[in-house]
Amino acid sequence: MTFAKPFTLLSLCIAASTLPVTANATKLYGAKPTESVWQMTVDSPIECRVEHMIPNFGNATFTSRASKKINLDFELQMRRPMGKTENVALLSMPAVWMPGDRAEYIDRIRFYKQFDGYVDGQTAWSMLAELENGRFPTFSFREWQSKGKRVDVSLSPVAFQTSYNEFSSCVDRLLPYSFEDIAFTTLHYDDNGDELNKSSMAKLAQIAEFVRYSPDIDLVLLATYTDGRGAKAANQKLSEKRARTLEGYFMSLGLPKDRIGIEAFGERRPIAENDSPIGRNKNRRVVISLGRSII
Structure with missing residues (x-):
């Protein structure tokens, strides 16, 4: 499924960045290629965690834990949590080096007032898949401090693969009980x-x-x-x-x-x-x- 014109990728770069840009975003948070770092922060038989810092915004974390069932949680840890409960569009944005590709819809979720953003289950796995495909999972929502304006928060696929391989290996070793x-x-x-x-x-x-x-x-x-x-x-x-x-x-x-x-x-x-x-x-x-x- 693709979005129409409001969410198509603009063929431009901001400050020499290769981040995806949406037409109605007034603020875009995401790591430039030289800033993009993914790091395994927990690697054990009971928990696997990989993190990605989003400059000037916060931290993105994927976590899987020992359990009878395969599981995945994603948390968008914000330096300034939401001041208002909002519906959030989760999109898969192509990079500027993907001419002709369009934004794709992943899911619509809800971020709650004074809480970090949270995604679990199949939607979280879909985000990992989009990152592995070189695309930018992007949260797009209204800025609660500025009426009518929007904020886009992107996870960068740059330097993702190595940490993702480590994360996948860790998940394979998780204990099958919680x-x-x-x-x-x-x-x-x-x-x-x-x-x-x-x-x-x-x-x-x-x-x-x-x-x-x-x-x-x-x-x-x-x-x-x-x-x-x-x-x-x-x-x-x-x-x-x-x-x-x-x-x-x-x-x-x-x-x-x-x-x-x-x-x-x-x-x-x-x-x-x-x-x-x-x-x-x-x-x-x-x-x-x-x-x-x-x-």
Whole structure:
């Protein structure tokens, strides 16, 4: 889909710039070729982030996070957030070195008063695709301080490809689960031992991997339980042993001891009857709860 004359590219450059220019824009923000910088600022199994500075306006950020589903968020961080909620046209603008190409419509979104601009999902992926094609994703909206005038904010594709390749590789390495998937987890033990069963060991490994790369996880709570067979004192002792073993495990990941809380309940607080193998298996458990600071 293409726009008619109001959004066609003018065949001119401003101050020797190769930025796209729209006919009704009174202000154009975007990096000149010599200013265009894309940088990977986070590259880990739980988060990938690439950033682009827009001179005199703010910062553009694409972020993808560990999850069961592929995801992408874009944030237009403004030095001066919107003073009024506005509808925003998101366009794909050709550069001046693309004679004959026209502006293309990507989406119409909404920027909210006193918030940075935000785009997610398919629209955010479309912006990356346009950048890879050498085009300028451009936000066009009314300037809230000047009635009837417009502002265009462009992301430059110059020097984009290398960082985009790094970003794509990072996304491929993201863990296939999120914090919410492991924040409250119940694991189970083999009969009368302090070893988790095979499936629980695999789940614990997932939790450990997430904790290892997450500096914002500042609390791990461990609550251990046994089934009701055997002497009460022996069950309590076994529960305490399980708790200490897990405490040492999380300390080996670099988590300070004062950020690990343990409580051994023994055979107290059963969640099933103890007169069947299935019920006892449910009761032989540890509940792991993760706390996360906001940074």
